[in-house]
Amino acid sequence: MLDIVFTVIGRDLKLAMRRQADIVSALFFFIIVVSLFPLGIGPELDLLRQLAPGVLWVAALLATMLSLPRLFADDLRDGTLEQLALSPHPLGLVVTGKVIAHWLVSGLPLALIAPVLGIQFDLSGDALFVLTAAILLGTPALSGIGAIGAALTLGLRGGGVLLSLLVLPLYIPVLIFGAGAVDATVSGLGGEGHLSLLAAMTIAAIGFAPWASAAALKIALE
Amino acid sequence: MLDIVFTVIGRDLKLAMRRQADIVSALFFFIIVVSLFPLGIGPELDLLRQLAPGVLWVAALLATMLSLPRLFADDLRDGTLEQLALSPHPLGLVVTGKVIAHWLVSGLPLALIAPVLGIQFDLSGDALFVLTAAILLGTPALSGIGAIGAALTLGLRGGGVLLSLLVLPLYIPVLIFGAGAVDATVSGLGGEGHLSLLAAMTIAAIGFAPWASAAALKIALE
Amino acid sequence: MIYWNSFADFIAMGGYGFYVWGSFGVTALVMAIEPIAVGRSRKTTIARLKRQLRAESRSKEA
Amino acid sequence: MLEADNLECVRGERRLFAGLSFTLEAGELLYLQGRNGAGKTSLLRMLIGLLPPEVGEIRWQGEAIARHRDDYHAALCYLGHLNAIKEELTPLENLLAGARLAGETLSEDDAIDALEQVGLAGREDLACKYLSQGQKRRVALARLVIDRRPLWILDEPFVALDVGAVDWLAGVISAHLQRGGMAVMTTHQPVAIPAGTVRELRIG
């Protein structure tokens, strides 16, 4: 049963490797967006320290979102999606595999680079740790929710922007708790509560989103 | 000679209208991204007022950028681009038309909504005016520079993210002067200098970018 | 029972006239426009459908 | 046995066909005919269960496919007008990944064999984006060499193939029918399938 999940993950990762651009690019987008802010806002460290959690999280949201349109679109265009829908495995499991692969390519690298960027904003060691943990816990939820949006807008021209319209509102709770975790740590309140909420969201999203996406995909294929 | 420019503009606008989503979505993306920041950063108005120019400009950059991948990709995929390259008009003029259409759909609406968003950040009347002017003057340059990036990454899988990698660094001058104009106004220095620099950039970009893009497109078609 | 002393007081709303009437006015406007828009779209839809129906029956006769 | 019972297809405003019924037994080929836009592709998508019919029912081994999707899909091999191959992967990788996703096991040797049969020897390790149109189609068709599922549904399988490849594919379909398989196929090119019973159905 779980075989199919691993097969899909393996295939998607291999494709990502083959394209190379995919892996580095989400990461570089994240880095560039985060670095743009000091340019737009000015160099005062006090101000930047206050901004850091928000900016890092918004950038993480956008970086994840940017790669969403292609989550299913390539498979639709070349006919692979039809074949997946015709495979004797539940489509939800196939989507689970794709969501996990998406996270491995677009979420995990962000968590790894986040501490480095956090240093640029003069965050303390504690805050850096919580920031990393929050991004690690929160990004799978982003991939999961994003998959629903990607499936719903599949095949619609102009879908990329419509997708962000659908998905960003749903990302907001993750943003609030993710940034809140770091804020709480900085102000000495402790971010554990926020982190466990993030974990709960991620579990809910990973459990539920693939099936909603699968339903949406079937509609798109009609 | 200019006929072809208008033909292309007309066609692209008609396509955008037909898709509907296109026009509203770049706009809503802008609105949503701008609204995300206060969520990540917190509600203090003093802080937000300082951020406003930077946030608005970064959001404008991203909103413009998001629609770039499709600037030529649709035409490539369905074979229209080949036909355009074979038309007896210089390809540069065709691209000029496409750049203008792109700006009308993705840049102009941002300028129109920017004042409303500025109010949410509690900006003064003067600052709002300069903000609008700056976005109006700066976004054509974004479309022009973006066209080069879109042409260079055309047909590369993972191009969307690669594109942002190429284009964002080139957008930075626009960002700095655009946000700088508003900052200067807020701090009472007057933003005229920044605005005229923006205008100069736009003129240079509109004059030069289409021809660079055209050269890149010919390579992509080989 | 009525709380207001004069009509002018009522309009002034204790200095909050702009805000109160701004709210009520826009709401009234929206709630007036929406039914009109619904009614109009209903009329145009019916007209269009009838045109189609007539065209269809004509082409069937022919 | 595949049965279609009183199918009706409506797309947009247009009723493409109605009251369409047929049964297909082991060893039979259903050859769908009709002009462009008659609804052949739409019918095939109904048969594979991706497009619910307006009216009517499709049964596989006596059971409605809408209710026994997984069993049905395990018995079904569909080849649409899209090739379902990834341009970045090589023919070999495409073939292996495709089989695994369809829930089958396929050894690398068998896969190389199949590619050789479709005339792609020497191109197993070239990314598919460099192949010509006909060669891409051949990669997709290589699946048929090894596929042993009973029902094949093929939408214009001969498109883009050269004369030699057309003959070869006709042979593969014949062999499938002789093995007791069934097939539903559309094509605008007249192609002779040497073995099996060919039943024609014209729509529109």
Added chain:
Amino acid sequence: MLEADNLECVRGERRLFAGLSFTLEAGELLYLQGRNGAGKTSLLRMLIGLLPPEVGEIRWQGEAIARHRDDYHAALCYLGHLNAIKEELTPLENLLAGARLAGETLSEDDAIDALEQVGLAGREDLACKYLSQGQKRRVALARLVIDRRPLWILDEPFVALDVGAVDWLAGVISAHLQRGGMAVMTTHQPVAIPAGTVRELRIG
């Protein structure tokens, strides 16, 4: 007159053909043949000037096309395996926009006429994404009805067409040749072009 002089085509590591020369005069059709992957599409892309040849030169009316691109392109009509139509636009809009972008003038009546000729009457106002594959191909082919440029280059124009449409298109190409036009064409389907001189060229 179109001349190809000692063309060589190398893709990746592979030399597809070399020393290929031909001349094509008014009223002549060059019928390119070759198995899948022989290099037919590559040759056509050289002929339209989008793929520079490794060795050799292509001349139009005696002048190298690389140096007189705009003149050459004004005389050329290319139809690749992609249809160059926008899925969101209707057939009518596609046809009009295509003509205008190619630098021609086309009245709406003529366009409707052309669409009727390709059998799309009644579908002028349906977005192309709803059309069947063959119908999409027909929209692309409608350009040929009104095109009066001397050189047509057609890559597998008969793909996806039904029998009636194949005959119709053969007639259109004949008429073009009789008018003194030239054409270069590939196809794997044997199709009889009634008029004009047909010259065959086999690659690979």
Added chain:
Amino acid sequence: MNDRFNLYRFASPATFYPLAGKMIPWFVALAVLFGIAGLYIGMLVAPTDFQQGEGYRIIFIHVPTSWLSMFIYLVMAFWAAIGLAFNTRLSGMMARALAPTGALMAFLSLWTGALWGKPMWGTWWVWDARLTSELILLFLYIGYLALVAAIDDVRRADKAGGILLLVGVVNVPIIYFSVKWWNTLHQGSSVNLAKSSMAEVMLWGMLLMALSFWMYSIAVALARVRTLMLERERNTDWVRAELMRSGEMQ
């Protein structure tokens, strides 16, 4: 078996269309009635608020629109669930007919809130949790409308929209409880009203206005759904008959 038959019968447009036609005038009448009563109490009878002065009277629109913007979303999600589960034709139309009204209610909630915020908090807008989540609700409405508009095939559009509605429904409790979860500028629940002596009059005004807005929404949605039915079922006999009949009347 029999139940299901009845459910389908009720959900069939041919039965529902005339029923809706008959109900609309009643809902309009109720809306006007409650509206007049509510405005009378709220604008003429109710005394001033000791903290906020007369500005507080915005509450008589602000709260009903806020409530309805959330409530309509829930109703749409309910119809979406029905539609996805039973594949009824009516449910998709219901969701679509409600969406524009819901979006307008969300807009009015924001608008009146902003106009209230300026005198009370000194600013048109703060990024407080409740305000923000109401804004998100507006975005969800717009996202739904954009999604169904982008898909041409109505059946597919309804299904896709339904999935979006069900996913987005998590936002409603967030709006409702946001005041409890984050300490913010925005008012908490009506408890503070209950303390003041005028509470009862105000509460009555608010309830009447809410009822009026509710009836209004039902009436508009029913009118809209009737048009949608004609449009979508134009090839059925009952719509043809209906069109003939409406021709005679004109």
